[in-house]
Amino acid sequence: MSRTPLDTVEHAAATPDVELPWAELGLKKDEYERVVEILGRRPTGAELAMYSVMWSEHCSYKSSKVHLRQFGEKAPESDALLVGIGENAGVVDVGQGYAVTFKVESHNHPSYVEPYQGAATGVGGIVRDIIAMGARPVAVVDPLRFGAADHPDTKRVLPGVVAGIGGYGNCLGLPNIGGEVVFDACYQGNPLVNAGAIGVMRHEDIHLAKASGAGNKVVLYGARTGGDGIGGASILASETFDDAKPSKRPAVQVGDPFQEKLLIECTLEAFQEKLVVGIQDLGAAGLSCATSELASNGSGGMRVTLDDVPLRDSTLSPEEILMSESQERMCAVVEPDKVDRFLEICDKWDVIATVIGEVTDGDRLEIFWHGEKIVDVDPRTVAHEGPTYERPYARPSWQDELQADDANKLPRPQNGEELKDQVLKLVASPNQASKQWITQQYDHFVQGNTVLAQPEDSGMIRIDEASGLGVAIATDGNGRYAKLDPYTGAQLALAEAYRNVATTGARPLAVSDCLNFGSPEDPAVMWQFAEAVRGLADGCKQLGTPVTGGNVSLYNQTGEAAIHPTPVVAVLGVIDDVARRTPVAFQEEGQLLYLLGDTREEFGGSAWSQVIHDHLGGLPPKVDLERERLLGEILISASRDGMIDSAHDLSDGGLIQAVVESALLGGKGARLVVPDGLDAFTFLFSESAGRAIVAVPRSEEVRFNDMCGARGLPATRIGVVDGDTVEVQGEFSLPLADLREAHEGTIPALLA
């Protein structure tokens, strides 16, 4: 960018014909023309920098927002929602005066370019969103998707991503309690690194990103600003990868979790003393985003002196300072008489803090450099009035053919011996295998409130020691289902996360989502996106769980090949007393195993079809959200009233996968009987939704059956917890030791 002479507002007005590099910064021609129209002149270099990052797909949601509106329009009535979509993260009332904020975000593109730092800064960014709401972060979760498990590049990407998540999250002192790891060749060049976080606060501590009160000071605190991450949002996350373009490595930021830990403590201390009027973290688009959003959400304008920003590199131009995505920075609006105390707290934590500007009573965002005005804009036009696209979308021509390729017609195992072989193959397949090698690189115990962590159905954190109040979170998504039918696939992701929360005994309250798709410029991808959003919005309405916020990641494709449409859904739940939680592991021999729900011949998109036949076709399992709700109510009641000692949701891999996991975790086997009306194969491998298995103590059997009968939920006794084998009567018997070797050996063999 040109640096001499300084491109001031005055200079820009006087030199209308100067060509600016808007295309290199990722703006389209009509977008640039719109900027000129808004300003009534050409933008300065600094203004162009701000508009280009803030109008990027990543920051402006320009392709997705016409669809995302449904989350608001179809939002169910909910007493629990305290802060909805649009803030840094949504906030939910969980009772006893506590509020919980949670959100899932993507850091997909950076994690492919630089796996360790990409993943690490993904954790850093989502955690700052949580702090910015006024909450103490209490846990993180990481839904991850990689290319084929045996592909050489997966061995580059996965260990780096896992080490990055661990390296950052562990150093922040946040227990990692959930998430997923999925392998599929469709993610080979576009791994999905989603990161979620939960924070807890009292109702009165909720903070918002707005700058109000003329004369209030704008304080930038945290790390110094450097040249890292320039263009991360506009260039990296908003375009398709292409071999012909130069390396994007410098566009990835570098994380310093130690600095972020100090930032957490110092921010929370400032909140506690009520020193903060408004706050915003610096993530994508850095200072451009923080200043324009704070000013746009507030009542006045803002004046910023860019010379006062502490720099790591004194040669940075003002445009670069505005675009830098250096990590571990936050921006607070503080009343003048509280600034000294705010700076004192920062100093206590050895955090650099600088007043860089103030709130004005005008409506302009003005930024100065060396005494000259280089930005003079209406902040709303930068932050909230970016372009909106009605991208064309169309059901892909291949969709019918894909759905006609029915997985139910694939050859099935013919006898007990073949069933047994396929069970062993399934539980050892990378997607169904134990992920312990990965999750043991994350701290589960720190903060001393972890009640449940992966591989449990949901992660659970105690938030009040006296009452035992806790929250649970589960994230789920199945790109294979969504590829077969995006509407149903999105609802299945919602249903599974909802079910996972209920299985542990918590009541589902609210939803966050991370919508990972290919290029919005492809009408087929846009159709997948539109269908998935419609499905999710309809589903949330029916289940009464509002979407509180989330993130859209587009352009997850390499050349023409897009990833499977992958909506990842996080459901947050509450449990009145964590002592009533239900674990996955079988607890006691002799307990009776019940299958809840209906089992149909549903194999489209199933793990079985993938592992045994490398097949993807047909229709995904049917969704019945009323059934999901009923199942959830039964699981929560049974947990609260002590009627079940363990429970596990049935999803990918079907019943046998769930039984094997519960058996291995508990170190106790099971004897199963194929129920009347089902064949052994369908019983073991079907992926019908709305199902769970539970272990019922004999003393509770009558009461449990009565409850299911009265509420109309099918409950079928399928066996008993017993011995050191998993046996399906009349078919096969597998020793736990063999199952353990198969289930736990795969991932270390591929990646260690």
Added chain:
Amino acid sequence: MTARIGVVTFPGSLDDRDTQRAIRVAGAEPVALWHKDKDLKQVDAVVLCGGFSYGDYLRAGAIARFSPVMDTVIDQARAGMPVLGICNGFQILTEAHLLPGGMLGNDHLHFICRDQKLRVENADTAWTTDYEAGQEIHIPLKNMDGRYVADRRTLDELEAEGRVAFRYLDFNPNGSLNDIAGITNEAGNVVGLMPHPEHAVESLIGTGRTDGLPFFTSILKKLVNA
């Protein structure tokens, strides 16, 4: 009467509040101590808790060891005050030369978090009297730099004097020499270990075991009976 047990917070300490909770669960009174403050607020014992002080960017514990608070902790420890170092705290104690040897990166080069089986080798230290010698316990372990090393002579000395307080059983999670998980000084008042007893004090939380509680009840009894 109860005992006052200090927990130091360094920049980057993570388990300070957890350790305070464990002290409370055991029935003692936790006292927060700040790294810039030389004053120990008349505590009867000090715990240096886990975390990544100063990001562990130089060498785990190497910078924290020079904090103002450590001047007093080192003096008091030499005078007999009980000090427990957990994980990063253990690393700080070796950097401060209150305990011999040092810690290197795990031999497998990964962070590791697991429920670790240990044998209590010395039940006579200030922090272990509520255990029995030879008792097998499970305590969560989580670290990046947990590989205990020392020269041969130091190892022989530790073994001969019964100063290996805890040993890893069944699985050595980091390549520590002699499977050493924790050691004590000669006087038995300073103990350091890599696993986290403060994360095993409540039956509902973490691994669901309470095998770590005796650390805190041991010291409480010692201080109250003193």
